[in-house]
Amino acid sequence: MGQTIIEKILSNKSGKNVTVGDIVVATVDYVMGQDGTSPLAINAYRAMEGKKLFDPARVALVIDHSSPSPLEAVSNLHTLMRSFARETGCKLYDVGEGVCHQLMLETGRIGPGSLVVGADSHTCTYGALNAFSTGVGSTDLAAALISGKMWFKVPETIKFVCNGKLPPGVYSKDLILFLIGQVTADGATYLSAEYTGEAIRAMSIEARFTVANMAIEMGAKAGLMEADEKTFDWVKRFGGSGFEAVAADADAVYARVLEYDVSALEPQLAKPHRVDNVAPLSELAGTPIHQAVIGTCTNGRLEDLRIAAEILKGRKVSPDVRFIIAPASREIYVQAMREGLLETLVLAGGAVVTPGCGPCVGTHNGVPSDGETVISTANRNFKGRMGNRNAEIYLGSPATVMASAITGKITDPREFL
Amino acid sequence: MEFKGRAHKFGDDINTDYIISGKYKFKTLDMNELARHVMEDLDQDFYSKITPGDFLVAGRNFGCGSSREQAPLAVKHARLSAVLAKSFARIFYRNAINTGLPVVECDTDQIEPGDELVVDLAAGVIHNLTRGVAIEVKPMPSVMLQILSDGGLAAHFRKYGEFKLDQEEENAL
Ligand code: SF4
Numbered sequence A: 001m002g003q004t005i006i007e008k009i010l011s012n013k014s015g016k017n018v019t020v021g022d023i024v025v026a027t028v029d030y031v032m033g034q035d036g037t038s039p040l041a042i043n044a045y046r047a048m049e050g051k052k053l054f055d056p057a058r059v060a061l062v063i064d065h066s067s068p069s070p071l072e073a074v075s076n077l078h079t080l081m082r083s084f085a086r087e088t089g090c091k092l093y094d095v096g097e098g099v100c101h102q103l104m105l106e107t108g109r110i111g112p113g114s115l116v117v118g119a120d121s122h123t124c125t126y127g128a129l130n131a132f133s134t135g136v137g138s139t140d141l142a143a144a145l146i147s148g149k150m151w152f153k154v155p156e157t158i159k160f161v162c163n164g165k166l167p168p169g170v171y172s173k174d175l176i177l178f179l180i181g182q183v184t185a186d187g188a189t190y191l192s193a194e195y196t197g198e199a200i201r202a203m204s205i206e207a208r209f210t211v212a213n214m215a216i217e218m219g220a221k222a223g224l225m226e227a228d229e230k231t232f233d234w235v236k237r238f239g240g241s242g243f244e245a246v247a248a249d250a251d252a253v254y255a256r257v258l259e260y261d262v263s264a265l266e267p268q269l270a271k272p273h274r275v276d277n278v279a280p281l282s283e284l285a286g287t288p289i290h291q292a293v294i295g296t297c298t299n300g301r302l303e304d305l306r307i308a309a310e311i312l313k314g315r316k317v318s319p320d321v322r323f324i325i326a327p328a329s330r331e332i333y334v335q336a337m338r339e340g341l342l343e344t345l346v347l348a349g350g351a352v353v354t355p356g357c358g359p360c361v362g363t364h365n366g367v368p369s370d371g372e373t374v375i376s377t378a379n380r381n382f383k384g385r386m387g388n389r390n391a392e393i394y395l396g397s398p399a400t401v402m403a404s405a406i407t408g409k410i411t412d413p414r415e416f417l
Numbered sequence B: 001m002e003f004k005g006r007a008h009k010f011g012d013d014i015n016t017d018y019i020i021s022g023k024y025k026f027k028t029l030d031m032n033e034l035a036r037h038v039m040e041d042l043d044q045d046f047y048s049k050i051t052p053g054d055f056l057v058a059g060r061n062f063g064c065g066s067s068r069e070q071a072p073l074a075v076k077h078a079r080l081s082a083v084l085a086k087s088f089a090r091i092f093y094r095n096a097i098n099t100g101l102p103v104v105e106c107d108t109d110q111i112e113p114g115d116e117l118v119v120d121l122a123a124g125v126i127h128n129l130t131r132g133v134a135i136e137v138k139p140m141p142s143v144m145l146q147i148l149s150d151g152g153l154a155a156h157f158r159k160y161g162e163f164k165l166d167q168e169e170e171n172a173l
Helices: A005-014 A038-047 A072-088 A100-105 A121-129 A138-147 A172-183 A198-202 A205-218 A229-237 A302-312 A330-338 A341-347 A398-407 B031-035 B070-077 B090-099 B142-149 B153-160 B167-172
Strands: A023-027 A030-034 A059-062 A091-093 A115-119 A132-135 A149-153 A157-163 A192-196 A222-225 A256-261 A268-270 A278-280 A291-295 A322-326 A350-352 A373-376 A392-395 B002-009 B055-057 B082-085 B103-105 B116-120 B125-128 B133-136
Touching: A005 A023, A005 A115, A005 A132, A005 A157, A005 A192, A005 A222, A030 A038, A030 A100, A030 A138, A038 A072, A038 A138, A038 B153, A059 A072, A059 A100, A072 A091, A100 A115, A100 A121, A115 A121, A115 A138, A121 A132, A121 A205, A121 A222, A121 A229, A132 A222, A138 A149, A138 B090, A138 B153, A157 A172, A157 A198, A172 A205, A172 A256, A172 A268, A172 A278, A192 A198, A192 A205, A205 A222, A205 A229, A205 A302, A291 A302, A291 A398, A302 A330, A302 A341, A302 A398, A322 A341, A330 A341, A341 A350, A373 A398, B031 B070, B070 B090, B082 B116, B090 B103, B090 B142, B090 B153, B142 B153
Parallel strands: A030 A059, A030 A115, A059 A091, A115 A132, A157 A192, A157 A256, A192 A222, A291 A322, A291 A373, A322 A350, A373 A392, B002 B055, B055 B082, B082 B103
Antiparallel strands: A023 A149, A268 A278, A268 A392, B002 B116, B116 B125, B125 B133
């Protein structure tokens, strides 16, 4: 019987031929923790009487969620991470280096066939590189730090076939929001997702990251794509080599196969307070907004900043809107500077914050006030997500966020193209 | 393991931001402090309504969202004895077992707010004393039972220094 991508990766990493429902202990290639989860993982590591890391060269801790620290208690947790990194010899990414997932994508160590666990739910992002990567909690992370292994139940797979060509002004973010709206927030719970079809193949690698990033918003354990030239180019750019593509067999068995033609897709938005509360933009046009955010591990990449600058060129953000930009990594930040993108965004009224999570999770900057409405390129709009339960959050593509920032109300980006 | 208490009921898709808001989770490793804010964005006075031993009862997909282990820990330190839901998000489910918070999959439509329950994990049944019904519990995967019976994953690692899971047995099932 044929295997899906995840069955193949878990077979390779556990040394046996696995099938859906098997429990396997598999070796991991890379382990990551961020500042919201690492302190508890360090506690668990001590509780497990961990003596050393399985391989310090395959472990990274990232200070990105509350970075720079807004208060002394957080500073102390950051310092705990720094001293753990010194003690164990693992890599520490400190304030200003970027959001964990972008940094992992830029290591060159994660590519086709890799198995990665990260103590952050959006670890599924690396699925766009044909890797099985998944979010775990702090105790699981500690176990992986010590043993270099993790246990998994081999999941069934749901396959999304996206045919056709996305129209101008409609992006990978619109597509993934649409898919989440279709299958709902628990439509893929315990399952792995595979995304394929002409529309996925046509996407840049950065656009694919956006799709894989949000697999968890449908409950999925992973969001995997096939490897192609773009995949290998990306990995090579960061010095990675030795990876081999993992493709599903033609006779692989899927829990469900869902086919869509994306050619007529409109820009989509997730409405408060659920990511699967999705509507076409046309139904929401005109809704006033007070803050606009470009950034996060979903859409804080160079391509996103280019799209934003393109729309904003020669225009200004509405005086009623605060516009925050959080580049996803230092590398992106510097490149955006060199290309003049940041100049365009800042002169038009934007405020650039430290590369990292930015206002995404309400821990250190850009908290909205009561009754305000935010439009953001992030992946979650739960009540209170940005630090205020009395604010509303809409999620859309960088183009939609930018167009809305200019007019001060939800606006179709195609008006500005 | 047998627990007795009253039900506090919530809906479907209760995410980890609702269980413990992101704005608190990073500030401290003091779980008793975090526990005071449990479910705060949905019910501001929730913590004060808890009698030790009570149950958190919910619909589908409990614990979706982030991987923060602070979520099950805050529930546990709020002195709730277990979470009962129709289904759980996978990371939350693992985290709960790893940290020793019992999670019970069952038909929660048969439980109303305030109902008095006896949860008998060994027998796999919940007695709803208020309504006089017995609710069947969906069995837990055996590897999870193994981790729970070792006292959580940290204790499992202290004992074996690595993963020692009875996979063959599981795969034969
Ligand atoms: S940017 Fe937001 S979603 Fe991404 S890792 Fe940071 S907090 Fe999580």
